Amino acid sequence: MLERGYIYKGSYAGWYCRSDEAYLTSTQIEDRIGPDGTLVKVSSESGHPVELVEEENYMFKLGALVPDVRRWVETSNVIWPPNRKAEILNMLDSKLPDLSISRPRRKLQWGIPVPHDPEQTIYVWVDALTNYLTAQGFPTQGAPTHPMLHVIGKDIVKFHCVYWPAFLLAAGLELPQQVLVHGHWTMDGRKYSLRPPLVCPALQPTALPIHAIVALDPMSKSLGNVVDPVQLLDQADGVPDLVRYYLLKESRLDTDGDFSYRRLNAVTKELADTVGNLLSRISNQRVNSALEFPGLSVDDAPPPSPCQELITLGSSVAEEVRACYDRHDFGAGIEALLPLARRCNALINELEPWKLARDDSPAAQATLKSLLGGAFESLRVTAALLYPVTPALSLALIHRLGCDEQDLQCLTPAVPTTARELRVDKQPLIPRVDFGPPAQTDTRA
């Protein structure tokens, strides 16, 4: 960046708030009467006193790169969801001042020193954002070869959608392919704030980090207003993926999600009742005496057969779910995959396999086999479609079907040709869990 002429040494003169470690413009401060009766200038946001400072900083020529950043932002699908794009363009329209990227060493000892100038410390976005590259071995191992996709919270949009691409442009590096911005969580419709992000060990390694949801309102700082994700996972009866399932099903990208135990229970029980229960319905000896995921020959599944119907439905479901996932709409994707299991349940009601099992006629046996084959294949596809959402649960399901991890890779259904022995387990695959707040409940009503 230095070599390409985007960094210069400048002097800053203005208001500085020591306790907030923030430089403020004249519109961000106001007069107040101090304890000793004198007039003091304070930050209008924090109320902390400010002082007039003049100091040297390294500056980044942000303004010069705004047109290029804008071109990138305008590229279709680079900023997702679309409602964030307008906000960022709006930011770019307001005259962005050049960025101060260092502080005098005496004010800031703990940071990374500016190369060749020990009197200055890099602060703060240049060193922070560069981690995206250095963590992947840059520059010693060259620039990353795969495209970058950032998944970020809405609170750091400016840094990732304005500063970061500007830094990359200045350094002559490739820009991210996409920045995916998600919202925060509220609870019971009230404003909450994210507290120290914590990554849940139980969800590793394919986990999304989730955050404690904490009340903002100082009047309601009682225990009941905090949702501890670790505690939720502990309640999940050995299936922490239920929490992931809920979080992904009920949150939207374009706005904040509202957490509620009521919905958490409703949504996860719905999964247990449609998908989990479906497995139980066809994995018992009254219906499936061989306890197998049957393989079918062409003769077993002539065109108007249960298996064919489910395969046709499964194909269109898979296509739709995939389209939803491609636009990162997991809620819609999950909503779109459930009808496959629902149709299996309906067919079971309709064909009454428990009766077919007692009927020795070839027709009855063929129908039964086709139904079971189609239903198991549908469960296999459901597991595959749920894999990004509930990885561990999908593996458990596929295992019970007598399949292995490879079978999660194929998203489209096909007539099963080889029989597999089920791995039957008396324990329900998906428990019906009653999540709830901790015992010491909030007494405020």
Place this chain on the structure above:
RNA sequence: GGCGGCGUAGCUCAGCUGGUCAGAGCGGGGAUCUCAUAAGUCCCAGGUCGGAGGUUCGAGUCCUCCCGCCGCCA
């Protein structure tokens, strides 16, 4: 203060360029099977599409104003 968005069945929301657009899911109500995890399946929503004007042969769907929300920036 500036920019943008929203206000559609109890709740969460779909409704692209105006004429099957009055819908889905959940909740709620009713019916029914019994293989299954007190699980399944089926039927039932008559809501003046925030309010008032306007454009049009015709407007949740376009324009203006008003009311009420929200987001981002300052």
